[in-house]
Amino acid sequence: MDVFEDYLNSIEDESHRTRMIQIIDWVHGNFPNLEKRFAWKQPMFTDHGTFIIGFSIAKKHISVAPEEKWMDLFVSRAEDSGYSHGTKLFRIGFDQDVDYDLLREIIEFNIEDKKDCDTFWRKK
DSSP, rough: OOHHHHHTTTOSSHHHHHHHHHHHEEEEOOOOOSSEEETTEEEEEETTTEEEEEEEEOOSSEEHHHHHHHHHHHHHHHHHTOEEEOSSSSEEESSSSHHHHHHHHHHHHHHHTTTTTSSOOOOO
């Protein structure tokens, strides 16, 4: 059984579930070496035990959590894609396209930046 199956099946709105599945499948297909993990009520991907990216569903959007360092350095990239944001995440509205180039940049940055990290979260 896929680690995200129960979570995905719990998403009541079929179009929202489909969007989340598309994003998760894209990440897995493009970064097959990342491990899938379900924690803190969200699907996430890790590399050698360290957090790379996480997603969660809300009523009007999918939250993307790239970890705070990426947000501090590159929040303008999320803004350029038309996404609203908080300090640790940005939101892809269900009426917006998914910027897969942005997701690729986030994942590649975090993999490289955390290649020597031995903790789940970055230490400040």
